[in-house]
Amino acid sequence: xxxxxxxxxxxxxxxxxxxxxxxxxxxxxxxxxxxxxxxxxxxxxxxxxxxxxxxxxxxxxxxxxxxxxxxxxxxxxxxxxxxxxxxxxxxxxxxxxxxxxxxxxxxxxxxxxxxx
Amino acid sequence: xxxxxxxxxxxxxxxxxxxxxxxxxxxxxxxxxxxxxxxxxxxxxxxxxxxxxxxxxxxxxxxxxxxxxxxxxxxxxxxxxxxxxxxxxxxxxxxxxxxxxxxxxxxxxxxxxxxxxxxxxxxxxxxxxxxxxxxxxxxxxxxxxxxxxxxxxxxxxxxxxxxxxxxxxxxxxxxxxxxxxxxxxxxxxxxxxxxxxxxxxxxxxxxxxxxxxxxxxxxxx
Numbered sequence: 001x002x003x004x005x006x007x008x009x010x011x012x013x014x015x016x017x018x019x020x021x022x023x024x025x026x027x028x029x030x031x032x033x034x035x036x037x038x039x040x041x042x043x044x045x046x047x048x049x050x051x052x053x054x055x056x057x058x059x060x061x062x063x064x065x066x067x068x069x070x071x072x073x074x075x076x077x078x079x080x081x082x083x084x085x086x087x088x089x090x091x092x093x094x095x096x097x098x099x100x101x102x103x104x105x106x107x108x109x110x111x112x113x114x115x116x
Numbered sequence: 117x118x119x120x121x122x123x124x125x126x127x128x129x130x131x132x133x134x135x136x137x138x139x140x141x142x143x144x145x146x147x148x149x150x151x152x153x154x155x156x157x158x159x160x161x162x163x164x165x166x167x168x169x170x171x172x173x174x175x176x177x178x179x180x181x182x183x184x185x186x187x188x189x190x191x192x193x194x195x196x197x198x199x200x201x202x203x204x205x206x207x208x209x210x211x212x213x214x215x216x217x218x219x220x221x222x223x224x225x226x227x228x229x230x231x232x233x234x235x236x237x238x239x240x241x242x243x244x245x246x247x248x249x250x251x252x253x254x255x256x257x258x259x260x261x262x263x264x265x266x267x268x269x270x271x272x273x274x275x276x277x278x279x280x281x282x283x284x285x286x287x288x289x290x291x292x293x294x295x296x297x298x299x300x301x302x303x304x305x306x307x308x309x310x311x312x313x314x315x316x317x318x319x320x321x322x323x324x325x326x327x328x329x330x331x332x333x334x335x336x337x
Contacts, residue, residue, distance in 0.1 A: 033276045077272070079279035081186065086275060106273025 018064040020096035026073065027054040029105040034078045040092065040102065041071030054101075060094065067096035073104065086110040187322040189285035191261035192219075192292065195330040196231065197253055198299055198309065200245055207249035209335060210234070210241040211300045214256045216308070218295040221285065221317075226292075227263030231256035246301045247335065255330060287321045292328055299335070309335060 028035045028049035038046045038055070046055035060069070070093040076083045089109040094100040196217070198209045214231040234256065241248040269275050294313040298306045311333040317326055 030272045030276050032280050077275050077279060079276070082279050084275055084279065086272065104272055106271060106276065108272040109270055110272050110275065112269070112275075 019061050020064050020067045021059060021061045022067060022069070022094040022096060023099045024058045024060060024094060024102065025055055025099070026102045026104070028052065029103055030077070030108075031106060032079065035104060036076040036078050036083070038073060038075040040073050041069070043071070045073075045102075064096075067094065069094045073102055075104070084112060085114075086112055187324050189319045189324060189326070191259055191325045192226075192317065192328050193257070193259050193325060194294070194328045195255040195257050196294075196297065196311075197255050197330065197332045198335050199332060200247055200249060200335045202244045202249075206332075207244045207247075208252065208254040209299060210236045210239050210248040210250050210254060212236050214258075215298045215306075217258055217260070217297040219260050220293040220295055221290050223291075223293070227260060229258050229260045229263075231258045243302055246303070246307075247299075248302050285319045287319050290317045290319060291315070292317045294331070307335075309333060 024040055024043065024045055026038055026040070026045045026049070028051055031051060034048055034050050035046075036048045038044070038049065040058075043058060043060060045058050049055060062069075070091045072088045072091050074085070074087045077086055087110065088104070089111055092100060092102050196214055198214070199206045200209060201207070211234070213233050217229045217231065219226040219229060234254065236248070239250050239252075239254070241250045243249075269278060292313075292315050294311055296308055296310045298308050300306050311331065313331050313333070315328055317328055319326065
């Protein structure tokens, strides 16, 4: 019985690794269009943002040492029934225990992967 | 059948039928069983921070682009017939093509176009002033679909402009202006002409294109 207890204590001790945390927000400041399906790397930040709207906080918790994280933002820009898939040229970096607010504006440099 | 101890344990945590024995062993005391259960549960749930619920999570597969079935107004068609007057008589200009035709809709840029080519080698023409001309009416057909102002878009705002302006001629009345075009003289030089053509266009529902007219434009020396 003791061995089972030791095993479980060890399991508990080693399975609880240290984690770092960061928070990401994204804001749409592009005129007259919605941004949909907004991803920062593989992290889905928001489903849809109208102009001026900021997403809720997206908590990223990952194993110690995996920060800083740096990814480009991809999204659909939507107006009515028309949409275009875009990625930011710039990558946005999130450090451990920091907040990152990504603001997509009219002057944000973007690329359409179809054209490259 | 379960032992009385197992029955007691089961009744504290959940309903377990009498004939099902959970975690029963003659070699492990009851208190130890509870401790083992708690530790096992703790090892499962204590490190689940990474899967925190987020109200913004969604399946990327659920967002699938689908085009609309609605018929949208895509293009306007018109014809230009530039002419010059010789002794009061119209002589129509012969050139392979009319280029840089600037079209505006409600004073917003619609695009810059080129007419369809004419096989001028097979047109009986003569020199009249600065142009090759012919007596027969020569019509240069233009198909003007909306164009983005820039070929290469790099800013989010430019893409927003594209989406806001692209195919936005919903049913209603519009003013079409043909602001200018370029035509080639007999000497090979290009002249820019400002024809001052302004016509109304009524876009009807479920119509994708419209013919806005034939325009004769006098070229003044």
